[in-house]
Amino acid sequence: MSVLESRRSGLGDSTTGPVRSKLTPGVRLAIVAVLTAVAVACYLLLFIRGSFDFAFPRRLTVLGAMIVAAFAHGMGTVVFHTVTDNRILTPSIIGFDSLYTLMQTLTVFFFGATAIASTEGIPKLIAQTTLMVLLATLLYRWLFSGRFGSLFLMLLVGVVLGMAFDSLSTFVQRMLSPTEYDMLSVELFGRLSSVDSDYLPLAFGVCLVVGVILWRRRYRLDALLLGRETSTNIGIEYKRELTLMLVLIALLVAFATALAGPMTFFGFLVATLAYQITGTYKHQYVMPMAFLLGVFTLAAGQFVMQHLFYAGGFLTVIIEFVGGILFLFMLLRKGTL
Template sequence: MSETPLPATSAGTPADDRSDRGDRRGARPRTGLPVPARFAVVAVLTATAVVCYLFLFIQGSFDFAFERRLTVVGTMAVVAFAHAVGTVVFQTITHNRILTPSIMGFDAVYILMQTLLVSVFGGSVLAATDGMPKLITQTLLMVCFTMLLFRWLFSGRGGSLHVMLLVGVVLGLAFRSVSDFLQRLLSPSEYDVLATRLFGRLTSAEVAYLPVAALVCVVAGVVVWHRAHRLDALLLGRDAATNLGIAHKRELTVMLLLVSLLIAMSTALAGPMTFFGFVTAMLAYQMTGTHRHAAVLPMAFLIGLLTLVGGQFILEHVFYASGMLTVVIEFLGGAVFLAHLLRKGTL
């Protein structure tokens, strides 16, 4: 008896996307190590990088340097978790390995909000308004934008991957164009103040936001972990997931809300990072060789933390360019993104 194929669902689902199936075959690791062994290797490398960054090459006061480095590691852990988990979940609900919240224009909302603040109230407003009210306000605005746009495009019967991509990219370009226009009207001193908030700043993050961002990551991590099997079902598409007893619309809303909170908190804490989540998610799938989220999610977090801590240690103590990590990650991540897109040949 021939096996009945899964019904075709929305565009880009694993049930009907040959390129996605081919991408999965290419994602299998070439090493013969089992998944637990690969986890152990990455975990040991990550722990080694953290220990080296915290304790090596300390000059002057140990207490001062250790406290500062511990704060930087905490920031990197939050950023790595938010982008890794947020990107993997976002790619699951979009059934696409290329799209990420940042590529879809999420960071453009943050840039526009910061630019409007400086344009209307002056450069001093950024420092004067730092605190929980500003964090909550900009987080709510970014979450509302994401929920209104993506949920409308995902949940409707007429939802389309290409429509979502078009709308997200166009809105992102529109927000960035408005931001660029307003930035040209600023004085040089005001633009310098604004520019410090528009780039990733892992070593000079908003420390006051770190406890709140860490708490959001913990709560989101617990929710996502308990829903890992539902995320596996969502990979099959709307119809197949519904037949398996998954409330597709509700799960979609919950996951979108969690992704929005994670990326909003990370952006508010350390600034926008466009391609970091894409790279960590891609490497996690290649290292695990599976689509099970119980394996992919922790691997993505470990790879992200290893990239940030190890990269910062190398740049700071080998090349003496401590503030260049985000620039290097964005440059290499953009190159990897383009190479992956050209190799795959499709969205």
């Protein structure tokens, strides 16, 4: 059985798979788009207490952060699954979250807790993103240019680096004062509700550019599912496409992490749901579905947590918890990475 056939048997196409429905992927995508629009409208317009002119712009800013996070993590994870030929791994395996945690921890350790607030701004956002992308690019170039370079070696090195960054961060955090550690902890969790609106134009610009590139290469991504030898035989420059996709993933995940904090399992959650709901392997449906499900999850989740449980700040914690359980379930079901 070929890779493409195995993926069809696992995911289903327009007629077979886990989603037993006569609905085509396009119809399913349209239904999710409508549900997402309803969730967004509810979040923006319902239960506004006090001044509408004050509350609406603030909610609009949070929605903008949700859109960026959903796009970066959702589409980034789908493309990462494609190039690694593995739907258990996530982009965080490269160590972006760990690198971000280490950067924030060292900033507090050397310059104090007030350094985080005093250095906030677009230059810091660009600097953090550039450093993460530079590290990933150097890693890719080094591992793919060698005689024994391979994707699996890159993943192994990414895991080792992530563990090293985590260990160093934990060691340094133990030397911080309780006040400094509390202020640091705020930066180490997803913080959609505290994103500065000045960041959003730049974030939307990055997402738009990357989105156009990925959409123009959606058929090449379909071809990459066939494996290295087959995709090369049909005219795909495998190494170049693989490196480009990994750099774009690095840009998306690094930018979203620097903007809204680490969200390790969010992308895995929405990507897994996108595969099941679309019932097809085609990226022209899977990528938009992952994005829409990401926006729906964040908007509907924030609406429910904020107005029913009065705990809007815990949304990312709940998402990470659910995503972690799904990750363990998928891992135990498959029995291997």
